[in-house]
Amino acid sequence: MQEDTSAASEFRFSINLPDDAIASWHQELEVLYILQGTGVLQLDDNQFAYEVRQDDIIVLNSYQLHCLDMQGSGKALSLFISPAFLAAFCPEIESIIIECKSFLYPKEEQARFDLLRSEFASVFQAYYKNESRLPILLRSRVGVLLNNLVHNFLEQNKQKDPSRSSSRERLRKATDYIHRHYRENITLSGLAATVYLSSSYLSHLFQKQLGLTFTAYLTNVRLSQAVTLLRSERTITDIASEVGFPSANALIDAFKRRFGVTPGQYRHINEHVAAEPNEKGTASEGFSTDFSSLMRHLHQPEQSIVRPQVNEVHDLHVDISRKIRSLSHNWRTLVNAGYAKDLLNGAVQAQIRKMQKEIGFRYVRCKGLLDDDMMLYVSKLSGSADYNFVYVDEVLDFMLSVELKPYVEFSYMPSALARAAVFPFKRPSILSMPEKLDEWLALVTSLVRHFIDRYGIESVREWRFAPFVSPEFSGYGVFTMEEYWVLYRETSHAIRAINPQLHIVGPGSNIDSSDYISDFLVSCSKDNCMPDSLALRAYHSILPDQEDTGLQLMAEDEAFPLAASGDEQFLGHSLHKVKKMLRQRGFGNLPVILEEWSNSIWQRDLCNDTSYKSAFLFKNILENYDQFEAMGYWSLSDHMEEIVPSADLFHGGFGLFTRGGLPKSCYCALQMLRYAGSSLLSEGDGYFITSSKSEIQIFLYNYCHYDTLYRYRHTTHLTQTERYNVFNIRNTRKYHICLDGLMPGVYTERRYSVGPAGGSAFDEWLNMGAPKDMRPEEWSYLESRSLPLFQMRSQQVTANFVVNAVVQPHEVQVILLTR
Template sequence: MRDFKEYQYEMIQGQESLPINVIIHSVEEFQMHWHKEIEILFILEGSINVRVGEESYFLRENDLILINCNELHSTRRLKDNNALLAIQIDPEFYNSCYPQFNKLVFDCKSFIFGEEQERFDIIRYYIAKIVWELNKRNKGYQFVIGNYLYLLAKHLLTNFDYVIIEDEAEELRDEDIVRLQRIIEYVNKNIDRKITLKEIAEREHVNYYYLSHFIKGKMGISFQEYVNSVRLYNAVDMLKNTDKSIIDISHASGFSNVNSFNRIFKETYNCSPSEYRKNSKNMSEYVNNSTNYKTIARSKTYLDVDRTSALKKLFTYLKPIGVEVKEDYGITNNIEYISVSGMDEGQYLEHYWQNLITFGRAHEGLRANWQKQFREIQREIGFKYIRFHGIFMDEMMVYNVSPEGNVEYNWTYVDELFDFFMEMNIKPFIELSFMPRGLKRSDETVFWWKGNISPPKDIKLWTDLVQEFIKHCINRYGIGEVESWYFEVWNEPEYEYVFWAGTREEYFEFYKDTALAIKSISKNLKVGGPAITHGTILGSSWLKDFLIFCQKNNVPLDFLSIHIYPEYIPEESVEKFYQLIESGVDVGNKNFKPKRIYHEKNHVLNTINIVNEKIESILNRRMEVHITEWNASSQLGNPIHDTCYVSTYIISNVLQSIDKVDSLGYWAFTDIFEEQKLGISHFHGGFGLMNKDGIKKPSYFAYYLLSKLGNEIIDQGEDYIITRSGEDIQILAYNYTYFDDLFLSGDTSHINHRERYLIYENKDIREIEFNINGVVGDYKIIKYKLNREHGSAFDEWLKMGLPENMTLEEIEYLKGKAKPEIIVEYVGLKGEYRIRFQMPVHGAEMLVLEKKA
C-alpha cells in the first residue's frame, strides 16, 4: 500500500506518448483519491468495495465501473483476495473532437444491469485490446490504441446515460475537494498525536456535526476510522523496518494506548502486532538465507498479484486470434546485402555444439525405443559425448551387499548401456550422482524415479565404488578409451535438499575425495564439476569459493561444468518452494511449477563470459568449460519446447557462443524422459529434440542444419554465418525473435496447449541477399527452409486437429510432413552466385554449394 498522501491527488502518467495508464493491482487497504483522468475499474478476481462520492458499491469478479473526472472515490478490500485492472484516460485526448468531454458524467456500472451485459462487453473488449496492443507493441501500435480510445468514447456517448456538469456545480465540487484535501493534509501532519474532529471543525469554521457527515459522505468511513487506517499503515511500516518496541510503535503511530493499538490491529490483520512482526521477519530471513532454485532472487514488484490468471481473464474478451501462418515473400524495406569471396581465408570453426548431447537417466538408455531414436540422431547429426543421470541408481543394480555383508558390484546394465555407446561411436560424459540405497546417509529423493540426493554414509564406500567402476571400464574398453571420457562429480549440489542433501562444505570435501580417487587410477582421467546453474553463478559466491577451494587444496579440476537456462524464479515462488520443502513435501515428485521470469536475449553468452572471467581471475588460466545442461526453458512441460521458436534459439546461441565454451549440451535429445513420469500428450512440452514417438521437432532440425556447416568461417553477422569446407560453401541465416514484455515478466496468460505463438515480440520477415564471389565450376545447390510451414511437427499436428493417441499411420504421416523444405538444382557458375533469403519469424534457411568434380 502506498503512502496515504499519494492518494490525495493522483497524477497519472501516460504510457510514453499515449494518454493512458494501465495498472493491474490488488486492493489491500482503504485507498482514497481523485484525479482529472477518467478511470475504468475492471474486477478480474475476487471482490472489492468501491465508493464514488456518497454512494457505495459492491463489485464482484467481471464487474466494471467508470469513475468520472475529479470524482472522489475510494476502494476497500473485502474478505477475499482480489485483482483488478485500472485504465486511466486523459480526457484532453478528446479535446480536438469533443472539447466538453471532461465535463461529462457517465453512468456506467455493469453490476446494476444483471445479464444485460452486451454494451459492457464491448468496453471489456476495448480494454483487452488496448492492453494487448500495449504488450505486443507492433509498429504503429500507438495509432491502434488511439483508435480504440476513440471507439470507446463513441460507445460511451451513444450507449450510456450522461449529464454535463455546469460550471457552478463544478466549482462547488472543487470546493469540497479542496476542503477534504486540507483535512487529509492536517491529519497526516499530526497523526502522531491525538487529533479530534472538533479541532478540525474549528479550523474549517464549520459545525462539528456537519463536518462529521461531510467526511463520512465523501470518504465512506468515519473520521476516526480514517485516522486509525493512517496510524495502522505507519505502524506496519515500523514493525517491518525498525526494532522499536510495540509500545514505542503504538505511541509513535498516535494510538492512545497499547491496548487500543493491539485491538485495532488484530481486528484488521487477524493477528497481534508481535505475531505480524515475527511472521514478516521469519519469511524475510528464510528467503534471504535460502539458495534459490535455478534463480537469482529479485524483490517483489509494486502491487504484486497473480498477473497470469488476471490477464487470462482479461484476454477472454479478445476476439479469436488465428494461428495460421502465411509466408509473405514480397518486397520488404529492410533488405540486407552481404557480399563475400568464397576464396577468402577463413577462421577455423570447431563444431563444439556436437561435442555433447544429453538424456534423462541411465536406465532409460536400455529401452528399445530410446535406442532406436538415438541411432537416428547419431546417424544424421553425430555427437561425440553423451551425459545422463543415475549411473549408480538402484535400478542399474550396480551396488549390492551379500547376506554376509560383503559389497558386490554388478556391471551388467552398465555394460549393456556402454556397449551401445561404443557401437554408436559416442563417448560417455559420466555424471557421478544419485546415491545407491546401500550407500545413502539419509532418505531424501527427487523426481518420480526417486533419485537419492544424500551424501554417502561412508566416503570410503563411495570412492571404492567409483574406483571399481572405472577399473571395470578400463578392463572392458581399454585405458586409452576411458581416459578420453569425462567424469563429472554430482549434479547441481548448490540446491541443498533439492539435489544435494548436505552442506556446501560437505560437497567441496565430497568433490575432493571423489576427484582424488579417480586420479589415483590414472592422472590422465578427466574429472570436474560442479554442475551448478547460472542462478548460483550470477547471484552468489558459490563458484568463486569452489575454485578457491580447489586451488588452495590442490584438488584436481580438469574442466568446469555449468548449467544455463533462460529463466529465473522470482522471490514469491522461491518462498513457496522452500515452504514446501520445509513442510516435508518432495518437490520433484509434486511436479512443482514455480513462476518463471526470463532473462534478456543474450543471457547465455553473458553467463558464459562471466564464468570465463571468474576462471581467469581466480585460477589465472584457461580451462575447459562444458555446459552440461542447456535448453530454451528449465520447465518440463513448457509449451515452447515443441515450437519453431526453439530452432532459432538454438542456432542463435550456438553461433553466438563460438570459441567461448567447449560444449553446449542440449537437455535433452528425447521426450522419452521420466523426471515427472512420461508426458501424456504427443506434444506436451517435453525437453526433447524428438518427441516420445520419434517425431522430430524443429529443434532437431536446427542441429541438423548446424551440422552441415563447414570448418572455416568466411563471414558471420548477427543473424547469419557463411562457412567453407574445401571448395564447398554453406550459408545459414535465421530470424530469431525473442519473447514479448508480458511473457518475459513471467505472465503465461497468452500461451496454452493449442496457441503457443502469441508470446513473442513482433518482427517482420528477415530478408538478406547473399552474393558469393569466386565460385567457378559445376555445383550442386541444396536449399533448406525451416519454419512453421516446413519442418515444424507441432504446427502440422495443429493442422491435423491436435489428435491424441495417434495411430501408427497418423504418426508416420506426421513424420513425413514435418520436415524442412529441400530444393536441389545443378548449375554451372562463372564466378558469382546470388541468392535472397526471406525468413519469417522463427524461420531459418540454409544454402549448401557442393563443388562437383
C-alpha cells in the same frame, strides 16, 4: 529534466489481490476489470460501497478516492493511463468526469460495456505481446478505448471540483512521499515540513480525505509491503526492518490487528493455499486461466493474435574472401541422453543411433548412474552392501559402440548410502548426502577403477567426470552448501588419486550464479581440486522478483518456481558475465562447458513441440557459436521423463524425439546446423554465414520470444492444437544477401527450411487433423513429412551474386551454394 514520453511510462497494468486493499487515489485515469471472484469497492470518502464480481468494469477518475478489497481468491486488473497522455489525447478529460460502473446495469444493458471490455482486452493483449515496441500501435488502442469513454460514458453536466482536486493534490504529495520513504522513520511533523503544510492541517487532510490518521495510513502502507515480502523466504525480523517497523514485535502486533493472524500464520496459510489446486486459476493442462474472462471479449478470439503483414528488409553485403574466424562446431561436443537406465531401452538406443548417424556428437551425458534402478550398490540383510556394475557396463558399452565418450556424473545417491531420502523428481533418484562419506568415496573409487580395468586408461582419460549433482539442489534443504563443498572436494581428490590425468568437471551450477561460481573456484584453488572444465547449466529462467511485470508466477507441478527470462540474449549475456568474472579472478583460461541447457525449466511446455524450438536452437547456438567448449542440450528424448509420462504424442517434453521416436523440429534444426562450414564470413541478428572449400552456407532464423504472460505461465489461448498464440509479435524478415567476390560459374543451390508452413512434425500433425490414434500407414506418412522442406536448383552465378530469402516467424532456413 526531459519528460519520458515512452509508451512504458504512459500506461501500466497492475493486478489487485486480496490484502492489497488500501484507501488511495492517483493522478492517472484507472480502468478496473474484475478477473475473478468478488470484492468490495468503496468510493468517494467511503460514502458508497459496492459489491463487484467477475466481468465488472469500472473507471476511476483522477483523484477519485477508492479502496478495492478483493475477497478469497479474487483478482482484478487495472490499467493506469498517465495524465500526460490524457492531456495530449483529450485535454478536456482533465476537467470532466467519466461515469462507468457496469455493475449498476442489468444484463440487457451491457452491450456498451462489452465493447469497452473488448477494447480493454485489446490494450492488455498489445501491452503483454511486446507490441509496446511499436508504441504507435499501443497508443492507438488506448486511444480507441478513451474515445469510447468520452463518447459513451461522459457524466453530463458534471465536472470536477477544482478546490477538491486542489486539497487532494496537497495530500497526494504527502502520500507519495510515504510510499517512497515508508522504510524510514517518518513523523507527522517531519512530513508536514517536507510538503510545506502545518502538522494540524496535514492531519486534518488525512482524516477528511481518507478517513484515516496519518499513523494508520503509514502503518497500512508498511503492512501492504510486508504481505508481499511474506511470499519470500525472508525472516519476520528482516521483513520488519525492510518495511520500516522498529521491531519484529511491532510488525506482528500491527499485522494481527489488521488481518487477525500473525505474519507467521499468514505465511503458513498462504503456502497451504498455494499448494492446493486452484480450480479457477488453472486449467487441466496446468495453464493459468486468470485472464480468460477478459480475453474472451476480444472481437475475434479465434484469431486474436493478428500475424504481422510488414516485412523487415535486411540488405547484407558479405565479402566471401574475408574470414572472421575458424569454427570448431563445439555445439556437437556433448548431448544429454536422460538417465542411465533409459540407455538400456531399445527405443532410446535407436534414437541415439539415428542421431549419431545424421549429426554426430563426441560425448554423451546421463544422470542417475548411481540410482537404485541401476542396482550397482545393493544392501544385504546383514547390513553390508555389494557392488554390482552389470547395468553400468551395459550402458557404457552401448555409448562406446556408437562412438560416444561417456560424461559420467556420479548421481544420485544410492538408498543404502543416503543420509535422507528426498526424491526431487518422480523417479527413483535420491537427493542426499551420504550417511558415511568414506563409504561414498569407496564406491566412487571402485567404480573408476572398474572403468580403467574394463576400458583401459587411455580410453578413460578422454572421458569426463562430474563428482556430484548441481549445488543448486541445496535448495531442497537436504544438504548445506558447506556439505556440498566437502563432498565435491573429497570426491575430486579420490578420482585424482587414481589417476591425476582424469578430466573432472564441476560444479554444474546455474550460469547466472556468478558469485557462487567465483567462491567455488577460489576454494578449489586453495584446496587443490580445480576442475579441468567449468560446468554450467542454463534454462533461461529467473526468479519472479527479478522483473517488475506486475504478474504473479503460476505454480506448476512440472516446473521449478522460476519464470522464463524476458532477455532474448539471456545465454550470451550470462556467459559474458561469467567470463568477465573468470578473468578478474585469474581463471580466464578455464574452459567453460554448458552441460545442460534449454528454453525453460517447464517439462510440460507445449511450445517445446512447435517450430519455436528450432528457431530457439538456431538463435542460441549461432549467436554463441564456439563460445562454450560444449553445449549439451537437454535432452535427447521425451522418453526420458522426470515426471509422470503423458500418453499424448506431443505433450511438451524437452526431447529432440517424441516417445515414439518421431524427430521434432528441434532435431531438424540440429540436422541443418551440421552444414556449418569451417570459416565464419558474417553474423548478425537472424543470420550466420559460413564457408568451406567451394561452398557457402547461409543460416537464417526468425525467432519469436514468449510474451510476458506466458513467461509467467499465464495463458488463455493455448491448447493441444493452438500453440502459437503465446509469443511476441514479430514481422516477416526479407533478406537480400550480396555475396561479393564469389567466383563466377554454375552453382547448385540447396534450400532447407523448418517452420509452421512445413518441415515440423507437430505442424504436419496439425495438417493431418491432429489425430490421437494413427494407423501404421498414417504414422509412416507423418514420419516421412517430419523432415526439413527441401528445394534444389542450378543457376549461373556472377561475381556479385544476390541471394534472396523470406523468413516467416518461427522459421529457420539453410541455403547452400555449391560450385
